[in-house]
Amino acid sequence: MSKLVQGYEVVxxxxxxxxxxxxxxxxxxxPTAFGAEANTQACAVDMALPGxxxxxxxxxxxxxxxxxxxxxxHIAERSIFARKNxxxxxxxxxxxxxQFEIPVVQGxxxxxxxxxxxxxxxxxVRLVRAHLEEDAGKSLHEDFVGQSxxxxxxxxxxxxxxxxxxxxxxxxxxxxxxKELHKIVTWIGICDGNMQEGSFRCDANVSVRxxxxxxxxxxxxxxxxxxxxxxxAIDFEVRWxxxxxxxxxxxxxxxxxxxxxxxxxxxMRTKEDAADYRYFPDPxxxxxxxxxxxxxxxxxxxxxxxxxxxxxxxxxxxxxxxDATTLTQSKAMAAYFEATAKACGQPKLASNWxxxxxxxxxxxADVGFDNxxxxxxxxxxLIQRIHDGTISNNAGKEVFDALWQNxxxxxxxxxxxxxxxxxxxxxxxxxxxxxxxxxxxxxxxLAANPKNVEEFKAGNAKALxxxxxxxxxxxxxxxNPAQVNALLMKKLGS
Amino acid sequence: xSKPLHDQSLRELSASLRTKQVSAVEVAQHFLARIQADTSxxxxxxxxxxxxxxxxxxxxRLAAGTGGCLEGVPLAHKDVFVTRDFATTxxxxxxxxxxxxxxxxxxxxxxxSLDGAAGMVTLGKLNCDEFAMGSSNENSAYGSVKNPxxxxxIPGGSSGGSAAAVAARLTPxxxxxxxxxxxxxxxxxxxxxxxxxxxxRASRYGMIAYASSLDQAGPMARSAEDCALLLSAMCGxxxxxxxxxxxxxxxxxxxxxxxxxxxVRIGIPKEFFGDGLASDVRTAIDxxxxxxxxxxxxxxxxxxxxxxxxxxxxxxxxxxxxxSNLSRFDGxxxxxxxxxxxxxxxxxxxxxxxxxxxxxxxxxMTGAYVLSHGYYDAYYLQAQKIRRMIADDxxxxxAECDVIAGPVAPTVAWQLGEKADDPVANYLADIFTLPASxxxxxxxxxPVGLGEAxxxxxxxxxxxxxxxxKLLNVAHQFQMNTDFHTAKPExxx
Numbered sequence: 002m003s004k005l006v007q008g009y010e011v012v013x014x015x016x017x018x019x020x021x022x023x024x025x026x027x028x029x030x031x032p033t034a035f036g037a038e039a040n041t042q043a044c045a046v047d048m049a050l051p052g053x054x055x056x057x058x059x060x061x062x063x064x065x066x067x068x069x070x071x072x073x074x075h076i077a078e079r080s081i082f083a084r085k086n087x088x089x090x091x092x093x094x095x096x097x098x099x100q101f102e103i104p105v106v107q108g109x110x111x112x113x114x115x116x117x118x119x120x121x122x123x124x125x126v127r128l129v130r131a132h133l134e135e136d137a138g139k140s141l142h143e144d145f146v147g148q149s150x151x152x153x154x155x156x157x158x159x160x161x162x163x164x165x166x167x168x169x170x171x172x173x174x175x176x177x178x179x180k181e182l183h184k185i186v187t188w189i190g191i192c193d194g195n196m197q198e199g200s201f202r203c204d205a206n207v208s209v210r211x212x213x214x215x216x217x218x219x220x221x222x223x224x225x226x227x228x229x230x231x232x233x234a235i236d237f238e239v240r241w242x243x244x245x246x247x248x249x250x251x252x253x254x255x256x257x258x259x260x261x262x263x264x265x266x267x268x269m270r271t272k273e274d275a276a277d278y279r280y281f282p283d284p285x286x287x288x289x290x291x292x293x294x295x296x297x298x299x300x301x302x303x304x305x306x307x308x309x310x311x312x313x314x315x316x317x318x319x320x321x322x323x324d325a326t327t328l329t330q331s332k333a334m335a336a337y338f339e340a341t342a343k344a345c346g347q348p349k350l351a352s353n354w355x356x357x358x359x360x361x362x363x364x365x366a367d368v369g370f371d372n373x374x375x376x377x378x379x380x381x382x383l384i385q386r387i388h389d390g391t392i393s394n395n396a397g398k399e400v401f402d403a404l405w406q407n408x409x410x411x412x413x414x415x416x417x418x419x420x421x422x423x424x425x426x427x428x429x430x431x432x433x434x435x436x437x438x439x440x441x442x443x444x445x446x447l448a449a450n451p452k453n454v455e456e457f458k459a460g461n462a463k464a465l466x467x468x469x470x471x472x473x474x475x476x477x478x479x480x481n482p483a484q485v486n487a488l489l490m491k492k493l494g495s
Numbered sequence: 496x497s498k499p500l501h502d503q504s505l506r507e508l509s510a511s512l513r514t515k516q517v518s519a520v521e522v523a524q525h526f527l528a529r530i531q532a533d534t535s536x537x538x539x540x541x542x543x544x545x546x547x548x549x550x551x552x553x554x555x556r557l558a559a560g561t562g563g564c565l566e567g568v569p570l571a572h573k574d575v576f577v578t579r580d581f582a583t584t585x586x587x588x589x590x591x592x593x594x595x596x597x598x599x600x601x602x603x604x605x606x607x608s609l610d611g612a613a614g615m616v617t618l619g620k621l622n623c624d625e626f627a628m629g630s631s632n633e634n635s636a637y638g639s640v641k642n643p644x645x646x647x648x649i650p651g652g653s654s655g656g657s658a659a660a661v662a663a664r665l666t667p668x669x670x671x672x673x674x675x676x677x678x679x680x681x682x683x684x685x686x687x688x689x690x691x692x693x694x695x696r697a698s699r700y701g702m703i704a705y706a707s708s709l710d711q712a713g714p715m716a717r718s719a720e721d722c723a724l725l726l727s728a729m730c731g732x733x734x735x736x737x738x739x740x741x742x743x744x745x746x747x748x749x750x751x752x753x754x755x756x757x758x759v760r761i762g763i764p765k766e767f768f769g770d771g772l773a774s775d776v777r778t779a780i781d782x783x784x785x786x787x788x789x790x791x792x793x794x795x796x797x798x799x800x801x802x803x804x805x806x807x808x809x810x811x812x813x814x815x816x817x818x819s820n821l822s823r824f825d826g827x828x829x830x831x832x833x834x835x836x837x838x839x840x841x842x843x844x845x846x847x848x849x850x851x852x853x854x855x856x857x858x859x860m861t862g863a864y865v866l867s868h869g870y871y872d873a874y875y876l877q878a879q880k881i882r883r884m885i886a887d888d889x890x891x892x893x894a895e896c897d898v899i900a901g902p903v904a905p906t907v908a909w910q911l912g913e914k915a916d917d918p919v920a921n922y923l924a925d926i927f928t929l930p931a932s933x934x935x936x937x938x939x940x941x942p943v944g945l946g947e948a949x950x951x952x953x954x955x956x957x958x959x960x961x962x963x964x965k966l967l968n969v970a971h972q973f974q975m976n977t978d979f980h981t982a983k984p985e986x987x988x
Contacts, residue, residue: 045597049823051590052577052599052701056738084819086866088843095822151827279866281875284708284816286738 004117004171009209009246011239012216013175014167015126017182018160019192020136020200021064027135027159028055028098035198039141043153047138049093054285057082061159062289064191065105065133066299068161071189071306072128074109076296080132082286086279090151091138099162101280104132105289111165112308113181114326115174121323126178127166133289134160161191167206167216172235176228179203188307188332196226203231207238209246217242218252222259222266234259238266310335318348327356333370337377344381344414347388354384358398362405374408375401378417386421390481396430403428432481436488442475443488457493465489500525501664505568505721508667512557512567519553519567523616526569530618530665535641537650537660538571540620545580549616553607556614563607563614564728570668573657574620575627575703576602576712581617585703586625586635586653589824589831589850599701600733601670601712605725613728618666622656625852626821627677627705629653630921631914634854639911642685643984644950648908651681654715658685661715662984668716668725672702674709675809676903676928679940682715683953684908686942688970688980689715690722693960694935695741698733704820706813707739709932718980719941719970723748726963743961751964752971757791759969762896766802767927773906775946780902783943783954783973787900790972797892797899801885805929808885810922811865811878812933817855818862824850857918886934889959898969899957902927903940907950931957941970942979949985 004011026033029046046053069076083101109128114121136158141150163182169175183201187194194201203225208217222238225231237259242252257266305313307329314325314335328338338355342348359380363373383404387397403424411417425431433439446468447454456464472485500522503511511517523546530538546569553567577583577595584590598606607614624634632640632655640655642648643663650659654671658681661669671678673691682689690713697712704710714725731745763784768777788794826832826846833845851859865874892899904924914920931938937960940953954973958966974980 048828050577050595050597050829051583051585051593051703051823052595052597054700054704054737054739056735086819086822088822088825090825090827090839093823093828095825096819277868279819279863279868279871281815281819281866281871284706284739285704 005212006209006239007243008211009239009243010212011171012167012208012210012219013169013172013235014206014219015163015165015169015175015178016204016206016221017163017179018136018202018204019068019163019186021061021159021161021191022193023058023060023064023159025058025060026157027058027061027133029157031157033158037154039150039152040154043138043156047093047153047157049095055098055283057286057289058159061133062105062291063299064159065131065161066291066296067189067191067303068131068163068186069106069109070296070300070303071185072109072111074128074131075107076291077103077105077107078291078293079103080105080289080291082133082283082289083280084283087276089137090149091140091153091156093138093153093156097135097137098283098286099134100132104130105291106131106161111178111181111185113177114323115177123322124174124177126168129164129166131161131163134162136160167208167219172232172239175205175235176232179231180228184307184330189303199226202226205231205235207235207242208252209239209242218254220252220255220257220266220268222257223269225259230259230261233261233264234266237264241266304332307335314338318342318352320348320352324349324352324356328352331370337370337373340377341380341384344378344417345384345388347384350384350388351381354380358401362401374410375404376410376412376417378412378414379404379410379421381414382418382421385418386425390432390483392425392430392432393478393480393482395478396425396432399428399430400424431479433476433479436484439476439480439484440488442480443472443485443492446471446475447492454493501529501667503667504718505565505667505716505724508568509565513562515557519550519557519616520547522567523547523550523569523618526618526666533663533665535643535646535659535663536638537622537640537656537663537665538619539574539584539586539622539637539656540581542581542619546616546618549580549607553614553616556607563612565605565724566607566614567616568614568668569616569618569666570605570670570725571618571621571657571660571666572602572670573623573654573672575623575672575705576670577701577703578602578617578620581620583620583703584637585627586623586637587850587852587855588636590829591636591831593830595701597701600698600736601729602701604731605670605728615668615728621654621660621669624653624655624677625855626703626817627653627672627674627710628817628854628858630676630680630924631909632656632681633911633915634852636852641911642908642950643987644686645908645948647910648948648950649684649911651684651904651908653677654681654689657715658682658687658689661685661687661717663987664983668714668721670712670729671715672710672712673928673932673938674706674711674813675932676925678713678715679903679928679938679953679955680925682940683903683942683955684951686951686953686979686982686984687715687717688719688722688939688941688974689713690719690726690939690963690966691932691937692726692730692963693741693937695739696730696743696937696961696963698731698737698740700733700736704816706816707820708816709809709813718974719939719967720749720752720974722939723752723967723971726967746964748964748967751968754968754972755791756787756969756972759792759898760795760896761787761792761969762795762797762892762899764797764799764802764892764899764901766799767901771905771926772902773946776902776904776906776952779944779946779952780954784900786977787969787973790976792969795896797895799888799892799899799930801881801888802926802930804881805885805933806922806926808878808881809925809929809933810861811874812882814858814862815866815875816862818859818866821851821855821859826850854918882933885930889930889934889936889957893959897958898962898965901955903953903955904928907946907948907952927955936960937963937966939966939970941973942982943973943977944979
């Protein structure tokens with residue numbers, strides 16, 4: 002049962018435009034570089050000069066195949082390019098070349114984990130299709146008084162439009178889907194994923210209904226270019242639609258824009274002004290024929306996919322699904338995990354550290370896994386020393402901080418171990434392994450806290466915490482918590 | 496005394512140039528002088544400086560012995576081929592004064608700027624129906640063209656300027672394009688030879704699109720032999736610039752000109768010889784077929800049962816594609832833009848209302864209609880289905896024959912203005928050229944006599960895919976035994 006909002010079920014479908022990472026445009030040889038001076042990246046074909054014709058960029062097709070394989074889709078042996086006809090100044094031909102009736106990628110699914118309360122739930126969103134198309138140019142309204150400028154640099158940039166079934170039931174699910182999709186396209190390298198530059202743009206189709214009722218009328222929120230705005234926009238839209246319905250108004254199909262300043266969605270156009278695009282097969286482009294061998298070759302050359310890698314992590318390293326999925330967030334993160342796990346032989350500890358302390362530090366410093374100042378050999382050495390009881394987990398954080406500050410990024414395992422040992426020594430972090438000294442501390446603490454001892458003996462297990470804390474403190478953090486626990490149990494006779 | 500330059504064939508001109516009897520500059524000047532003196536309206540753009548510069552370059556290459564296959568021989572281009580040296584208007588006010596930053600592939604291949612190109616010298620640009628839409632050349636924004644055989648008659652269209660210029664000896668050769676008959680019909684009406692190759696043989700890059708799935712470039716000249724030389728230079732794969740370009744190697748179309756016609760089976764479609772065919776045309780065609788029989792060919796009756804349907808099918812598909820192809824003429828980037836407008840939509844409306852002529856507007860409206868929601872299946876999709884059936888009919892026919900022969904048009908060239916207010920009458924006159932266009936087959940027209948008012952009659956030959964050589968062979972053998980192709984319009988110097 003999905004989560005309801007004021008008794009309404011939320012239904013969301015996505016259309017995502019992923020800009021494909023080709024060097025040149027989808028139907029011309031002009032470069033796709035972002036941020037260049039206006040109209041310097043547009044050739045005669047992009048400007049639709051008389052006599053020009055489109056020719057398919059094989060690299061864009063290759064990327065569509067890679068995407069289809071990554072999400073378990075059917076790659077159409079034969080797909081058709083169609084013209085979507087409408088007039089707009091930044092659309093040089095007066096039509097956009099897209100795919101309409103027969104797209105190149107058909108079906109497929111995207112799975113991800115979602116936190117629902119305390120539980121981690123696996124969700125799957127079905128894809129309807131993904132099709133190749135060209136981007137339009139841009140109208141520049143700011144720089145010209147009483148006139149508009151047109152920049153055709155973006156015209157003809159290859160896009161893969163990825164369309165889902167209306168399978169999402171909350172804004173959280175929608176954002177989780179978008180993040181997972183973002184991960185897939187950047188992982189396989191078909192899109193740079195830069196949302197600010199518009200390389201990954203999402204449109205969300207949102208409707209609400211009473212549970213069991215047919216689908217409500219949807220409104221499409223256009224161009225959501227950050228995960229944060231995505232959630233805000235959908236939440237606002239859901240509240241707005243419910244309010245309308247509760248007030249007795251019918252929802253009218255519309256395209257809306259989200260204004261991050263007001264946090265509201267605002268209708269751009271309604272169905273009445275919807276254009277008749279007069280789609281028809283583009284006679285300039287023969288059907289796109291993809292031989293089975295091409296698909297097989299792409300498959301054999303593709304890097305391990307995140308979901309395949311996650312499954313392998315579960316199998317090879319006995320990690321929980323959640324860990325495996327989190328660690329395969331990016332190629333760099335996954336690679337760092339595998340190297341660390343191999344260096345220390347403790348995959349679960351490595352996973353905990355990478356998802357925990359390492360990620361925290363990276364986020365705080367706004368650094369990615371590929372620019373991490375602590376090498377996997379160093380983290381592996383550190384974990385090794387935690388595992389063998391030399392230092393506590395907390396002391397490990399101090400060592401990690403030192404490694405981060407020093408940023409030596411030593412790659413050799415034995416050198417890293419020597420470095421970690423030297424740090425432990427210098428900082429005096431070694432755990433107390435002298436049972437006699439520890440027992441003395443414990444006896445002291447037990448004597449000073451008779452109330453906790455009494456409560457524990459009366460069956461309140463939590464009272465033990467009131468004892469462990471002071472013991473760790475008295476040992477200046479050097480006591481091995483496992484050892485403390487074992488000794489305490491012995492002394493308390495349980 | 497040798498033949499005047501304007502009566503020489505391409506091979507003769509080429510020989511004159513190679514043996515230095517005449518220079519390319521002299522040849523160009525000779526034809527430019529004829530063009531200056533002409534009042535037919537065939538030429539839209541001249542650029543004497545550019546022409547003579549090209550001719551000088553050709554002379555240099557001739558002197559160095561590095562020239563192309565037709566080095567220094569002049570030609571002129573239909574105004575739908577974009578050219579750097581000449582304005583390109585496509586016969587439309589929309590593109591008045593438009594200068595392309597690049598040359599069409601066909602222009603490059605025939606010209607002298609690229610290694611391996613033919614080395615021909617461009618005399619200028621030729622009048623045509625606006626965006627190649629029409630069969631009389633009366634839809635040009637720059638005025639109609641007079642038929643050299645009779646100044647009161649149309650030259651045919653849409654390549655009317657090309658056909659008239661060749662017939663009037665203003666140029667020994669011209670490029671032209673055929674979407675529904677625009678090479679064959681004007682060639683027929685002006686008594687010259689023209690061939691439309693298989694769809695995809697000649698690159699469409701730089702050819703301003705009318706109906707992309709039908710448009711095909713081809714040459715016009717006085718003889719099949721000349722057409723073969725031109726066609727060999729024009730064709731060849733251009734897959735990096737035109738995705739519909741056929742990836743088959745360039746061919747020497749002159750190789751089979753002299754093959755015997757003994758046993759060649761010529762299919763005669765009964766649908767091409769019905770009541771609609773004017774008797775003067777029929778008489779000339781029948782005589783031509785007899786001549787071919789005399790040369791050893793065998794006439795075989797065949798059926799092309801959907802011939803009549805090709806008219807509605809064509810007049811759905813071509814306008815549909817045109818309505819979209821012509822959307823780029825919106826006043827934003829190039830070409831005409833209305834002077835006064837209130838907002839964007841007003842700018843679009845006024846620009847297009849002012850820039851396009853009646854027939855172009857009519858076809859854009861028709862095309863937008865047949866593609867619109869709710870009508871697409873009934874018109875466009877249905878037309879595509881019948882188009883495939885028409886292509887299948889041809890394949891059945893070619894099981895029984897090697898070449899199909901019949902009239903190009905039901906009548907000879909009509910009077911200027913005669914059908915100007917009757918678009919449907921114009922459309923119906925395309926009946927014999929449309930089927931081969933819809934099927935993407937090669938077709939040609941060669942002069943086979945004179946009909947009513949001493950106007951030329953053309954015989955149409957249609958071949959199977961990539962069988963241009965066969966058509967040129969049949970036409971050349973006919974021309975070796977007749978002299979219709981050398982006949983000059985009365986009074987022409």
